[in-house]
Amino acid sequence: MTAKSLFDAVGIPHSTYHYQPDAMNGPDRHAWLLPLVEEAFGNGEKRYGCKRVHLELKGMGMTVSAKRVMRLMAKHGMVPLRKSAKRYGSCKGGPAKAPADLVNRDFHAERPNMPWVTDLTEFSIPAGKAYLPPIIDCHDGLPVAWTIGTSPNAALANGMLSDACSTLGEDEKPVIHSDRGCHYRRAE
Known part of the structure; x- marks a missing residue:
């Protein structure tokens, strides 16, 4: 089997095969960006992740892909010292x-009050x-009862259940x- 028959079978042009080794061994076309990424990372006392470094570069007037910043940071071991806080998860x-x-x-x-469905929804205001x-x-798809609050605690769910049960x-x-x-x- 020849190389040409492999290219035809895979469906790539012969020139693409020869371009890749040259591109991989050639000069890095984003070498100019690395010192700027390192500077932005250092300005944040090594606590900035790729999103924040990208915003810093944008603030400097640089137009660069966020994915490019992420790849450069990963390739050169620029990892934030502390992880960001975890988002709220209802099941801990x-x-x-x-x-x-x-x-x-x-x-x-077939009839009202059989069954009911519920879930806790979070809104940003x-x-x-x-x-x-x-x-x-x-x-009928209509709400039976609801509560609203600023904390997803047991009192919020229990209050809604009490209000709904009072309609039965x-x-x-x-x-x-x-x-x-x-x-x-919860036991309640």
């Missing part, structure tokens, strides 16, 4: 074992973050389906 360990999925992904109901856990009736008759016992996150698995 399970307070209780997750219950079985009784709804089995069938979210249609100018004042910070707001959390909204509504209960939706699968019969004595013989109504709906199944409540959630993502089985820790807010809905």
Whole structure:
């Protein structure tokens, strides 16, 4: 088998094959950028990640790809000293074992109050973050109850559940389906 037949089988031009070794062994066309990236990284006391270094370069009037900055930093071992803070995650360990999925992904109901679905939604607003856990009736898709607060705590979920349960008759016992996150698995 010849090299030409391989190029034809793979579908690449013969010139591309010969270009790659020359390009890899040739001078780095982004060598001018490395001192600027190192300077921006050093200005941040080695705490800036690639996004912040890219913003620093942009502030200097440099037009360069964020991915190029990320590759240069990774190639030359420029790693921030401290990792950034973790974002909020609703499941940080399970307070209780997750219950079985009784709804089995069938979210249609023949009558009201059977079943209900819920989840905790996070919104970014100018004042910070707001959390909204509504209960939706699968019969008509309308909210049964909801609460809103600035902290995704048990009181928020429990208040919504109490409000929803207060709308029920004595013989109504709906199944409540959630993502089985820790807010809905507390003993309360």
